[in-house]
Amino acid sequence: MPVDEVLVDDLTRAKLGESGIADLRRRFGRGDCLTCERPLRRSVAVVVDEFYAMTRASAYHPQCHQPVWIDSGPSLIPKNQAVSYHCRLFLGPNVLSRDANPIPWFLVHPSLEILGLKPTESGMWVSSDLDIFERFGFITKLDNAPLAEPKDLVALWVRRNSVVVTALAHRWSCTGDPHTMRRLNRMKGAVVAITTVIDPGEEVTPEMLEAAVRSEQCAMGWVRLRQANQ
Numbered sequence: 001m002p003v004d005e006v007l008v009d010d011l012t013r014a015k016l017g018e019s020g021i022a023d024l025r026r027r028f029g030r031g032d033c034l035t036c037e038r039p040l041r042r043s044v045a046v047v048v049d050e051f052y053a054m055t056r057a058s059a060y061h062p063q064c065h066q067p068v069w070i071d072s073g074p075s076l077i078p079k080n081q082a083v084s085y086h087c088r089l090f091l092g093p094n095v096l097s098r099d100a101n102p103i104p105w106f107l108v109h110p111s112l113e114i115l116g117l118k119p120t121e122s123g124m125w126v127s128s129d130l131d132i133f134e135r136f137g138f139i140t141k142l143d144n145a146p147l148a149e150p151k152d153l154v155a156l157w158v159r160r161n162s163v164v165v166t167a168l169a170h171r172w173s174c175t176g177d178p179h180t181m182r183r184l185n186r187m188k189g190a191v192v193a194i195t196t197v198i199d200p201g202e203e204v205t206p207e208m209l210e211a212a213v214r215s216e217q218c219a220m221g222w223v224r225l226r227q228a229n230q
């Protein structure tokens with residue numbers, strides 16, 4: 001579930017503008033407060049740790065941290081904190097052959113309480129959440145190109161009725177319904193799609209998915225199913 005309200009300080013408001021603040025509100029999910037590790041609620045205090053392309057905005061309970069933009073270098077965000085994710089396995093549009101047969105999608109929001117920001121030449125700050133995944137072969141533009149297979153640092157396998165995906169240092173897992181699992185096993189893979197504009201912990205409609213893909217806010221790759229001994 002997205003948060004309803006993000007509390008920011010004056011510097012954050014000046015740097016992001018109203019549209020940037022609205023974008024944070026859209027992208028933060030209700031993960032856990034990075035101070036007390038208890039679930040976030042509708043209103044979160046935003047702490048931005050500015051460090052070039054590694055700038056991070058993180059979410060706290062308002063009573064656990066005051067909103068602040070820190071531009072003195074990476075300083076605050078706990079390095080060993082478990083980051084929350086939500087993922088969902090479902091049958092979605094066939095972006096492999098563009099025919100009508102749906103194919104398995106593994107959709108994940110990888111960091112509900114920490115979002116990436118990067119400065120642009122115009123002075124605007126924009127989301128950098130998908131950049132690292134694009135460097136490893138995920139694509140945000142479907143065009144007419146075939147869906148890429150990301151590099152070896154991404155893996156997918158089935159464990160009982162769960163699908164496990166590892167990507168770089170992330171490990172995500174969720175269960176699928178029998179029909180979707182059969183399709184995944186038959187096709188020997190799934191579209192792994194990473195986004196921060198949809199919370200897969202909530203219902204995901206085809207319209208939401210299409211809008212995220214169309215606005216290039218979904219990093220997608222076809223990931224082959226690995227055998228248990230691989």
Ligand SMILES: [Zn+2]
Nearest residue numbers: 033036061064
């Ligand atoms: Zn807290």
